[in-house]
Amino acid sequence: MAGPGATMGRPSTSTISFLHSDVLGGVTAVLGRGVTNRIQRHVHRSHVLGIAGSAGRRLVMKDRCVDVEPGRVFSVNPGEPHICGSLSNEPQEYRVLCIPAKAMAELFSLPPGTNLPRFPHVLPQEVRPSLDKVLQGLETGDSLARIRQTMKMLGRDLLPFNTIRPCPGREFIGHPAVRAVLAVIHGGFSRPLTLDDLADRAGVSPRYLQRVFRKETGITPQERLTEVRVRQALALIDQGLPLIEAALECGFCDQSHFSRACKRVMGAPPGHLSRPKAAPEG
Numbered sequence: 001m002a003g004p005g006a007t008m009g010r011p012s013t014s015t016i017s018f019l020h021s022d023v024l025g026g027v028t029a030v031l032g033r034g035v036t037n038r039i040q041r042h043v044h045r046s047h048v049l050g051i052a053g054s055a056g057r058r059l060v061m062k063d064r065c066v067d068v069e070p071g072r073v074f075s076v077n078p079g080e081p082h083i084c085g086s087l088s089n090e091p092q093e094y095r096v097l098c099i100p101a102k103a104m105a106e107l108f109s110l111p112p113g114t115n116l117p118r119f120p121h122v123l124p125q126e127v128r129p130s131l132d133k134v135l136q137g138l139e140t141g142d143s144l145a146r147i148r149q150t151m152k153m154l155g156r157d158l159l160p161f162n163t164i165r166p167c168p169g170r171e172f173i174g175h176p177a178v179r180a181v182l183a184v185i186h187g188g189f190s191r192p193l194t195l196d197d198l199a200d201r202a203g204v205s206p207r208y209l210q211r212v213f214r215k216e217t218g219i220t221p222q223e224r225l226t227e228v229r230v231r232q233a234l235a236l237i238d239q240g241l242p243l244i245e246a247a248l249e250c251g252f253c254d255q256s257h258f259s260r261a262c263k264r265v266m267g268a269p270p271g272h273l274s275r276p277k278a279a280p281e282g
Contacts, residue, residue, distance in 0.1 A: 053093025081218030
């Protein structure tokens, strides 16, 4: 099913579309077509549920590799570092639903402070029909009432596959060096920052910073810096700033540098991203 910005048939270029709804708790559908490159190691704050396209999907987790056959449903829990790619050399097609913590808590009627559910990385096919309906509703612009109804169906279908002892996502950052570096990255991403610079600001050695940062966040300081820069630059472009100006404003050397980083972080260059739209009221 074609999403916004997609073309019919075998795509000649990659497109990734985002369909976002604030009124549904920030639930977002991500539709990828013709995506040829792997997405660098990253973590999600949201639960991610997806359907693999004809090229399948490979999730390189911290301790193992998860191969998802075409048409199967896959899941990535919040806080799990992973790399995304295809099972073959063919371009990827995938449809993904990102469910933030608040929306997930509402989906399972969880009281405040309750640990969120966790799911296996490959889910049984019983989940696919309701996940398909939610994605189709966001793609075709169904009413919020109808999408909420299909979300409830999805929650009901997911419930049997929740792990016995659900654990919260890795939100708490306890090490002072990691907290210091995160503050530097988020406050100074537009400036040139090397690993040595970050380690110096944290008062530790680069090697030690690399180790403790990855232990607590799942990714390296350089990967976090690149992700923050890419997302900030895309936000500026959404606000109307020209691409080259947004790239320079966010610490990239030039437009090509930004485009390469965007492909690693988002799966496609900035010109191939169709940015979020909201589901209609009613």
